Amino acid sequence: xxxxxxxxxxxxxxxxxxxxxxxxxxxxxxxxxxxxxxxxxxxxxxxxxxxxxxxxxxxxxxxxxxxxxxxxxxxxxxxxxxxxxxxxxxxxxxxxxxxxxxxxxxxxxxxxxxxxxxxxxxxxxxxxxxxxxxxxxxxxxxxxxxxxxxxxxxxxxxxxxxxxxxxxxxxxxxxxxxxxxxxxxxxxxxxxxxxxxxxxxxxxxxxxxxxxxxxxxxxxxxxxxxxxxxxxxxxxxxxxxxxxxxxxxxxxxxxxxxxxxxxxxxxxxxxxxxxxxxxxxxxxxxxxxxxxxxxxxxxxxxxxxxxxxxxxxxxxxxxxxxxxxxxxxxxxxxxxxxxxxxxxxxxxxxxxxxxxxxxxxxxxxxxxxxxxxxxxxxxxxxxxxxxxxxxxxxxx
Numbered sequence: 001x002x003x004x005x006x007x008x009x010x011x012x013x014x015x016x017x018x019x020x021x022x023x024x025x026x027x028x029x030x031x032x033x034x035x036x037x038x039x040x041x042x043x044x045x046x047x048x049x050x051x052x053x054x055x056x057x058x059x060x061x062x063x064x065x066x067x068x069x070x071x072x073x074x075x076x077x078x079x080x081x082x083x084x085x086x087x088x089x090x091x092x093x094x095x096x097x098x099x100x101x102x103x104x105x106x107x108x109x110x111x112x113x114x115x116x117x118x119x120x121x122x123x124x125x126x127x128x129x130x131x132x133x134x135x136x137x138x139x140x141x142x143x144x145x146x147x148x149x150x151x152x153x154x155x156x157x158x159x160x161x162x163x164x165x166x167x168x169x170x171x172x173x174x175x176x177x178x179x180x181x182x183x184x185x186x187x188x189x190x191x192x193x194x195x196x197x198x199x200x201x202x203x204x205x206x207x208x209x210x211x212x213x214x215x216x217x218x219x220x221x222x223x224x225x226x227x228x229x230x231x232x233x234x235x236x237x238x239x240x241x242x243x244x245x246x247x248x249x250x251x252x253x254x255x256x257x258x259x260x261x262x263x264x265x266x267x268x269x270x271x272x273x274x275x276x277x278x279x280x281x282x283x284x285x286x287x288x289x290x291x292x293x294x295x296x297x298x299x300x301x302x303x304x305x306x307x308x309x310x311x312x313x314x315x316x317x318x319x320x321x322x323x324x325x326x327x328x329x330x331x332x333x334x335x336x337x338x339x340x341x342x343x344x345x346x347x348x349x350x351x352x353x354x355x356x357x358x359x360x361x362x363x364x365x366x367x368x369x370x371x372x373x374x375x376x377x378x379x380x381x382x383x384x385x386x387x388x389x390x391x392x393x394x395x396x
Contacts, residue, residue: 012124012128013121013124013125013128014124016120016123016124016127016128017117017120017121017124018120019120020116020117020119020120020123020124021113021116021117021120024112024113024116024120025109025113025116028109028112028113029109032105032106032109035101035105036098036101036102036105039098039101040098130152130159131159134150134152134162134163134166137150138150138166141170143177146170146173146174146177147174148170149167149170149171150163150166150167151163151167152164182347183347183348187237187347187348191230191233194226194227194230194233195230197222197226198223198226198227201219201222201223201226202219202223204219205219233363237363239292239295239367242292247288247289247292247374247375249289250287250288250289251287251288251289251290252285252286252287253285253286253287253288253290253293254283254284254285255281255284255285255286255293255297255318255325255327255395256281256282256283256284256318258293258294258297259279259281259297259301259316259318259327260279260281261294262294262297262298262301263277263279263301263316266301266302266305269305270305270314273305273308273310274310274311275305275308275311275312275313275314276311276312276313276314277313277314277315277316278313278314278315278316279315279316279317280315280316280317280318280319281316281317281318281319282317282318282319282320283318283319283320284318284319284320284325284326284327284395285325286325286375286395286396288375288395289374289375292371292374292375293371293375295367295371296327296367296368296371296372296393297327299364299365299367299368300327300329300364300368300391300393301314301316301329302364303329303331303364303365303368303389303391304329304330304331304333304388304389304391305331306364307331307333307334307351307388307389308331308332308333308388309332309333309334309387312331312332312333312388313330313331313332314329314330314331314332315328315329315330315331316328316329317329321394324394324395324396325394325395326392326393326394326395327392327393327395328390328391328392328393329390329391330384330388330389330390330391331388331389332384332386332387332388333387333388333389334351334387334388335383335385335386335387336351336383336384336387336388336389337383338383340383341381341382341383341389342381344362344365344381345365345366345368345369345379345381346366347362347363347366348362348363348366349362349365349366350362365381365391368391368393372393375395375396376396377393377394377395377396378393378394379391379392379393380392380393380394
């Protein structure tokens with residue numbers, strides 16, 4: 001595995017080296033081509049002209065100068081032959097110079113290409129060194145030391161942004177792992193209590209020598225109650241896991257119809273607890289999983305009735321607010337400290353621990369939050385000053 005990772009890193013370094021060397025070779029070739037063309041087309045036409053110069057003895061001397069032949073100028077035949085010979089010699093010398101320039105430039109380009117590849121290899125290693133350091137650190141991070149961070153210092157550049165992004169991801173993973181550990185511990189605790197009670201009831205029935213059919217029947221009734229509580233807990237855990245995974249199917253769901261069905265099913269319980277239930281439902285169509293949305297409505301109504309006071313009230317409303325549909329559930333009840341509002345959305349969190357005796361394990365609002373997140377809905381929970389909660393779900 002280590003060799004494979006090393007080879008992978010070498011391939012990246014090799015690609016960068018080839019890229020750097022190729023860019024240098026291309027730019028060098030373009031530069032030499034431009035230089036060659038400028039030198040090749042920069043020289044004047046070479047001819048011979050004459051001028052007369054008198055000496056002290058009165059004699060005339062002809063001086064041959066290489067230069068540009070003026071337009072319309074005519075030379076004697078002998079001088080024209082000399083000029084053509086000099087012109088041919090100059091052209092030959094220029095060709096030799098251009099050939100030497102081309103060969104030596106090519107050699108220089110080849111030498112510098114080798115140098116550029118070596119420098120590119122070193123620069124690629126320098127560029128990749130921070131990435132290799134981060135990769136080695138991340139490879140050593142596991143569930144036992146997920147608290148460690150890269151903590152890269154330096155100027156704000158792409159590598160620093162990448163390191164900060166990885167640190168943020170590690171922070172979210174650490175929070176998720178801690179939440180998972182707390183969830184498992186709380187679930188184990190909630191399941192251990194009814195199992196302990198079941199074991200005690202069975203042990204009492206087995207060890208009691210004077211047990212009768214009526215005593216067995218009474219203990220079995222208690223066992224049935226405990227078993228139903230366990231079934232509700234397991235069902236809640238299953239719904240919570242399903243809601244966190246996301247909706248399996250999306251359909252058009254009418255919140256007002258679901259709210260009406262849930263309230264009709266809850267009327268006997270409301271009469272039993274002496275609760276006044278009012279509904280102000282208007283058509284509100286949302287897109288979601290019908291089973292999960294129905295569980296959200298049922299959990300909110302159940303929570304509003306369970307954590308209430310005798311003679312209290314429960315208000316349910318649905319409708320449209322701008323471009324979004326809403327579901328609102330308000331109840332009276334014991335005062336809720338503001339700092340407890342957010343905690344009640346966590347699994348196995350209850351305002352009063354004794355609520356577990358009524359079959360409530362503190363999963364109702366956490367399931368509501370998971371379903372809301374799965375449907376990209378906004379969940380607003382607010383404590384009423386006089387007691388109870390106002391819970392509002394805004395669907396997109």
